Amino acid sequence: KNEVEQSPQNLTAQEGEFITINCSYSVGISALHWLQQHPGGGIVSLFMLSSGKKKHGRLIATINIQEKHSSLHITASHPRDSAVYICAVRSMDYGGSQGNLIFGKGTKLSVKP
Amino acid sequence: GAGVSQSPSNKVTEKGKDVELRCDPISGHTALYWYRQSLGQGLEFLIYFQGNSAPDKSGLPSDRFSAERTGGSVSTLTIQRTQQEDSAVYLCASSPLQQTQYFGPGTRLLVL
Numbered sequence: 001k002n003e004v005e006q007s008p009q010n011l012t013a014q015e016g017e018f019i020t021i022n023c024s025y026s027v028g029i030s031a032l033h034w035l036q037q038h039p040g041g042g043i044v045s046l047f048m049l050s051s052g053k054k055k056h057g058r059l060i061a062t063i064n065i066q067e068k069h070s071s072l073h074i075t076a077s078h079p080r081d082s083a084v085y086i087c088a089v090r091s092m093d094y095g096g097s098q099g100n101l102i103f104g105k106g107t108k109l110s111v112k113p
Numbered sequence: 114g115a116g117v118s119q120s121p122s123n124k125v126t127e128k129g130k131d132v133e134l135r136c137d138p139i140s141g142h143t144a145l146y147w148y149r150q151s152l153g154q155g156l157e158f159l160i161y162f163q164g165n166s167a168p169d170k171s172g173l174p175s176d177r178f179s180a181e182r183t184g185g186s187v188s189t190l191t192i193q194r195t196q197q198e199d200s201a202v203y204l205c206a207s208s209p210l211q212q213t214q215y216f217g218p219g220t221r222l223l224v225l
Contacts, residue, residue: 033214041202043216086156100171101146103156 003027006087006104013111019074021107023087026068033101034061034072035086043086046072077111084108115139117217119205125223126195134190134220138207145188146214147180151201159203162188163210195224 004025013019023032034046047054047061049070054061058077063070074081087104118137126132138145147159158172162182173179177195182188192199200223206214 031211035216042218043204043206045213045215048213088156100158100161100169101148101156102158105155 002105003091003102004087004089004104006085006107008107009105010108011110013077013109015078015111015113017077017111019077019081019109019111021072021085021087021109023070023072023104024068025070025087025089025102027089027102028092029065029068029089030092031090032063032070033088033090034070035088037084037086037106039083046085074109079111079113082110117205117207117215119203119217119220121220122218123221123223125225127225128197129194131191131193132195132222134192134203134222136188136190136205136207136217138186138188138205139215140186141209142207142215143185143210144208144214145182146206146208147188147190148204148206149201150204150219151198154201156204159190192222195222197224200224 007022031048031050033048036044036046049061049063058075060073072085084106086106088101090101117139120135124132143164145162149157149159160173160180161169177193180190202219202221204219205217208214
C-alpha cells in the first residue's frame with residue numbers, strides 16, 4: 001500500500017464546477033504539500049500546510065491531522081486549471097530529515113469549456 | 114527575481130556514459146532538493162541539502178548517483194555509467210528552511 005494515496009486518479013469536469021481532490025496518508029507528518037504540474041511539465045507549489053485550512057484565490061486546501069487526510073478544492077473551475085495535482089507529505093518517520101517528501105501519484109484534472 | 118534554473122534542459126546520452134545535471138537555486142534559499150520523475154510515474158525524492166548540514170542521500174537509487182552543492186548554492190547531480198532506467202525528468206527545487214519549495218523546469222534525460 002502506498003503511503004500517500006490520492007483520489008480520484010483522473011477527473012473530468014465542466015467549466016464552473018466545484019472540484020475536490022483527496023489525499024490520504026498513513027505516516028506521521030510534519031507538513032503536507034499540494035503541487036500543480038502543468039502539461040508542459042513545470043511544477044508549482046500551491047500550498048504547504050500542517051493544520052487547518054489555507055486559501056489562495058479559487059483554491060482551498062484543508063487538512064485533518066487526526067484523520068490523516070487532506071483535500072484540495074477548486075471553486076469555479078476553468079480550463080486553465082487542467083493539470084496534474086500532486087499531494088506530498090514530509091514524513092516524521094525518516095530520521096528527522098526535512099527533505100524526504102513522499103509523493104502521491106497525482107490526480108489528472110481536465111476542465112472542459 | 115530569477116527562479117530556479119536547471120541545465121541542460123534536455124540531455125540524450127548513450128548507456129554507460131556519465132552525465133552531470135546542474136541546478137541553480139534561488140539566491141538565499143538554504144534548502145535544495147533533487148527529485149526524479151520517470152515516464153508515467155510519480156515524483157521520487159533523491160537527495161536534500163540544507164545549509165552546511167550533511168545531505169540526506171536516502172533517496173538515491175544506487176551508488177552510481179551522487180550530488181554535491183558547492184558554496185551553499187549551485188548543485189550538481191552526477192549519474193555514472195548511465196542505464197536506460199535512469200531516463201527520467203530530473204527536477205531541482207529550493208526553499209528557505211521548511212518553507213514552500215520552488216521547482217526548476219527540470220532536465221529531461223534520455224539514455225539510449
